[in-house]
Amino acid sequence: MKLFSVSALALGAALAGSVAFADTIMAEKGKAVNMVLLPKFLGILPFDQANRGAEEAHKELGNTGTLLYTGPTPENSVAGQIEILTTATSQGQNVVMLSNNAGDQIAPAAEAAQAAGTKVVTWDSPIPSGKGESLFVAQVDFGSIGTVMADMALSIIGPDGGEFAVLSATPDAANQNAWIAAMVEALKDPKYAKIKLVDTVYGDDQSEVSYNRALALVDKYPDLKLIMAPTTVGIQAAAKAMQDEGLCDKVKVSGLGLPAEMVSYTLNGCAPEFALWSFVDLGYLTYYTSYLLATGALKGEVGETFNAGRMGDFTIEEDPGRAGAKRVLMGPFTVYTKDNVEAAAK
C-alpha cells in the first residue's frame, strides 16, 4: 500500500501565512468580473477538468460577469495563444488565466495586457521570465515533482538500479522542462546513485510521435528498465507501446498521467505507479486567485493570505524556480498505484 501525498509544502505555506498574522482575505461575492480561461489548446481532458473547476468557482462566487473558456486549436497553439491574449486585452477583459505554451514569446502580449488593465494569471505552465504575469498558480512545487519522479523511478527500477529515459512533451514546454531539470537535480542524491538517466526524447504531446519515440528508446537502450513520461499524452502512448510489444515485464512506464486513461495499464503492471494532481482543483483555485486580484481584494504581493472556498487558505510567495516571480502553491498530488487508481478513474 503505497499511497502517499506530498502535502508538507502546502501545509508549510499555510503555516507561514498564519505566522505572519496577516488577515485572510475573503472574496466578496457577486461582483462583475469578466474572465477568460486560456488553456494550451482546446480539446484535451486535463484542461476541460480545469474549466469544470473554474465554472464551479464562478457559480459559487456569483460572478455577474462572464467566464469564457477559449483556446487555440492544437496545430496553432503558440500563435493562437498570443492572438487570444491580445484580443482579450482589446476587449477589455478583466483577467486572462493562461496555461502558457508559448514560452517567453507571449511576454510582450502579457505586458501589453497588464498595461491596458487586463490581469494575467498563469496556471499549469508559467511565463518562464515572469514578465507580464501577475501571479502563477502552481499545481505543485516544481522541485517536489522532480523528487517524486525520482522516487517513482527508484521504486520501480528497484535497489539493483538500472537505466531509464524521459519521454517529454515538446522541447520548449516550460513546465515539463522545469520538472525534468528538478528530477536531474534530485537524482544527485546518493540514494539514487544506481539509477541512471540515459536520454530525454520528445513526443510533441502527440500519440503517434510519443508511441514511436518510446519504441525507439527501447531499441536504442537494450537494458532500459523504465520510461518516465511527465505528460499525460506521452505516458499512455508509452504504456500502450510497451503493452503492444509485450515488453511490460522488461520496460515499465511511469510519470504524470490521468487515472481514467491509465487504469488498465496500472492494473496490468505496465505502469505500476504514476502521479498527478487534480486539474479541477487547479481550475478552481486559479479562478479564486484571479477573481480576488481583479476585484482588487488581493494586491498580488508576497505574504498576502487569501481564502479559496472549499480549498482553504493560500499565501502568495516567491517562486523559488523563477527569480522575481510570484506564485500560489496548490499541492498536494497523489501517486496512483493499483490500489487506488480504479476509484480515481471513475
Add this chain to the structure above:
Amino acid sequence: MFDRIPAQTLRLLILLAVFAGVVLFFAAVIDGYLNARLFNRISTSVAIIALIATGQAFVVLTRNIDLSVGSVVGCVAYFVGGLLALWPGMPPLAVALLAVLIGAGFGAVNGFLVARFGLPSIIVTLATLAIFRSILVQSSDGASITTDSLPAWVPGFAQANAFTLGELQLRWMVVVTLVVVLAAHLFLTRLRAGRRFFAIGSNPDAARFAGIDAARTVFLAFVISGALAGLAGFMFLSRFGNITVVAGLGFELKSVGAVVVGGVNIFGGSGNVIGVLVGAALIDLIDTSLVRWELVSEFWREAVLGLLILAAVVADALLSRRLMARRRRAAAGAAAAAPAIGEGRT
C-alpha cells in the same frame, strides 16, 4: 544498358538504391541496427502514412494538393472510436467501411470546392484543414477516446500478424496497405479511368480535347484521398487506441513529403504509387533511425531530417536528369546513324 528501362521504373530503382544506402549508413553508425525488429517497426509505422500518401498521390497527379488529410485522419479516428463506444457490436467490416465513407465525405467537400468552383486546392484544403480540426475540437468536448472503451478486436487488429517468420512479423494492417497500394498502382497504370489522372495533370487542355471530364476526375481524386485518409484513421484508432483531438496532426506534410520523395512530380502528370510507398518508408526510416543516432540531438533531428529529404530529392532529380540526357543522346545518335545505313544501301 539503362536505355530500355522506363523512366518511372528507373526513378524507383534509384529510390530503392537511396533507401538501401540509408539503411547501410545507419547500420554502420548504430549498434545492433539491422534486425527483424527494425522491419517490424518501420512496416507497421509506415502502414498508416503510406495509405494517406497514396491518396495524396492521386491528388498531386492532377496538379492539386490535399492539406486537410491530417484533420481527416483525426476526425475519422475520433468519430469511429466514439461510435464504437456507443455500439460496440458493429461488425468489423462495417466499421472499416464506415471509416472509409466518412473520409470520402470529407474528401468530397474538398473535391466539390476545388472541381466545381475552380478554386486553388492549396487554399481550399488549408481552410478545411483548420475547419475539420475545429469540428473535431468542438464536438469532442475535451473527452478522449480510450482503448478501454473500444471492443477488443479494434486494438487487436493492429497487433494481429498475417504471418511471422522467426522474429519477422508482417501485420495485417501492413498487408491491407500493401493491397491498397498495389490496387492503386494497377488502377493508375492499367485502366483507362486511371490514366485520366495522368492526362489531367500533364496537359489539362489536351485532356479536355480528348473528352476527359476534368472536374469529375479532380473531384474523384479528392474523394479517393479522403477515403484512404479515412481508412488510415481507422488504423490510427486501432494502433494507438487513445485518441485525443491532436490525432493525425502534421500528417499532411508527411504525406506530401512521401509523395515528393517517392518521385511524383509536384506539378502533376507523372509518378508512381509504388514509389510513394518507398518514399514513405524512407522518411519513416530516417525519422526512426535518427532518434537512435547518438550524434544528432533532439533539437537538430527535424533539421537533419529536412536536409536528408532535400538531399534524397536532389539526388533523385540529378540522377534521373543525367540518365535522361544520356538516353536522349543515345536516341539522337541512333537516329543519326539510321539514315547513314540507309544511304549505304542505295
